[in-house]
Amino acid sequence: SIVFQLRDSTTASVEVTGTVLTAVFAPTPSPTLAPVASAVPDVVETPAPAPAPTRPPTVSPTEGGLKIVLLDDDDGLWVLGATHTVLVQLTGIGDDLDTTYVDVYLYDAADDAKTPVEPVLAEGAEMTDGAVELAYDVPNSLDLTSARLRAIEYTYGYVAESDLITLSSSSRPTTAPAVQPTYLPSPAPTTAPPTLAPTTSRLAASLTVGAADLDAADVEDGTEITMAFAFSGQLERASAVLTLRVCEADDDHVRFNGEAADSPYSSCDPVADTILLGSAFDRTFDTTYVVDSGVLSVGSSYYIRADTVIDRDDATPTWALQNTYSLAFESAAFTVSFAATPAPTAPTAAPIVNLDSTSWFKTAEPSKDCAWAGAYVQDDGTLPRCDAKGDDGTFAYESCITSCADFVVP
Numbered sequence: 001s002i003v004f005q006l007r008d009s010t011t012a013s014v015e016v017t018g019t020v021l022t023a024v025f026a027p028t029p030s031p032t033l034a035p036v037a038s039a040v041p042d043v044v045e046t047p048a049p050a051p052a053p054t055r056p057p058t059v060s061p062t063e064g065g066l067k068i069v070l071l072d073d074d075d076g077l078w079v080l081g082a083t084h085t086v087l088v089q090l091t092g093i094g095d096d097l098d099t100t101y102v103d104v105y106l107y108d109a110a111d112d113a114k115t116p117v118e119p120v121l122a123e124g125a126e127m128t129d130g131a132v133e134l135a136y137d138v139p140n141s142l143d144l145t146s147a148r149l150r151a152i153e154y155t156y157g158y159v160a161e162s163d164l165i166t167l168s169s170s171s172r173p174t175t176a177p178a179v180q181p182t183y184l185p186s187p188a189p190t191t192a193p194p195t196l197a198p199t200t201s202r203l204a205a206s207l208t209v210g211a212a213d214l215d216a217a218d219v220e221d222g223t224e225i226t227m228a229f230a231f232s233g234q235l236e237r238a239s240a241v242l243t244l245r246v247c248e249a250d251d252d253h254v255r256f257n258g259e260a261a262d263s264p265y266s267s268c269d270p271v272a273d274t275i276l277l278g279s280a281f282d283r284t285f286d287t288t289y290v291v292d293s294g295v296l297s298v299g300s301s302y303y304i305r306a307d308t309v310i311d312r313d314d315a316t317p318t319w320a321l322q323n324t325y326s327l328a329f330e331s332a333a334f335t336v337s338f339a340a341t342p343a344p345t346a347p348t349a350a351p352i353v354n355l356d357s358t359s360w361f362k363t364a365e366p367s368k369d370c371a372w373a374g375a376y377v378q379d380d381g382t383l384p385r386c387d388a389k390g391d392d393g394t395f396a397y398e399s400c401i402t403s404c405a406d407f408v409v410p
Helices: 370-375
Strands: 003-007 012-016 019-021 065-070 077-079 083-091 100-108 117-127 131-137 146-153 158-161 165-168 202-209 218-220 224-232 240-248 256-259 271-281 284-290 301-310 326-330 334-337
Touching: 065 146, 065 158, 083 100, 083 117, 083 146, 100 131, 100 271, 117 131, 117 146, 117 271, 202 256, 202 301, 202 326, 224 240, 224 301, 240 284, 271 284, 271 301
Parallel strands: 077 165, 218 334
Antiparallel strands: 003 012, 012 019, 065 083, 083 131, 100 117, 100 146, 146 158, 146 165, 202 224, 224 284, 240 271, 240 301, 256 326, 301 326, 301 334
16 A cells, blocks of 8 residues: 655644545644644643751850959059949849849959958949949058959859959050940840759858857857858858858848848848958858957847858759859847956955064074064063064064064054
């Protein structure tokens, strides 16, 4: 058979001898023409899957702390007799701050005990919105070449120290004024505070007068109060700093032992006497205090308050609840009284001084000395031997003053 094929741009015809069969089918697609329907079923294209979402990085929480900024810092130079300003500021606590109180003092940089130098910058200064600015008149008599500032905060329990301060009698040459730094608010922590460990911490304290606890109504002027402190509970082996003050007591004062947030530092008001300020407290601490009516008023009531701030380097993360680091203790109230007047004692007789001559004796009789002259007393109380004349020409009553004291000269 003969097959004829006729093609145009859209269809093709196939003819067989004797019979003509015409079929319409899709032509071969041209690169420049849109395809027409074909016998091959359409294939639905599946879209590529969307990429999985990426977890944002975790932001570390802001660590809380306390800092001291020397506002008029001239490379740490302080001039004797000049006034210098410092800023003490809490950081990383957040915006909703409790009322906080801070002690700030200068100490010799070479003093490992960090003993406060008088006068201190502040005792119990209130920090508004977590910061306080203090002006310090550097005494001309200050005998230091280098020092640091130390701040102890009693609500959240932080201790901070400044950069090294050099003390001099003269300032450096004047330069262009420094731009004062701007202090941005501390960012709020991004995580919740950790949970307090089950064992509650306390400041164990023993205050005694003699063998008795300090719970008597009266304490006499001049009495020595013996004090011993130690940590209990989860802070048993922690070290800290200790501040001790004598506070005036109200009629409704009761003992207290717990977190400083429950009895703030400012509750000791007014302060009658400061016993210790920021002393190192290595797990235990013993000291004494003598009641002095020259400082405390007779008839007034007082109590002793201890504030501690725990060394955070000596703590574990489970102790990180803010106020765990600051504990307080308040003793029972006591009233100062006059010292008891001692009972009168019988007067002591003055010793008898022997004024007898050691060389006198009766004429020609050396054995009859002053003791012989006074030894014979007649019934009427007279001393006849005291009228005897001695070998030296004097009478016994003249040379034997003691033995013949009761002799009546004729």
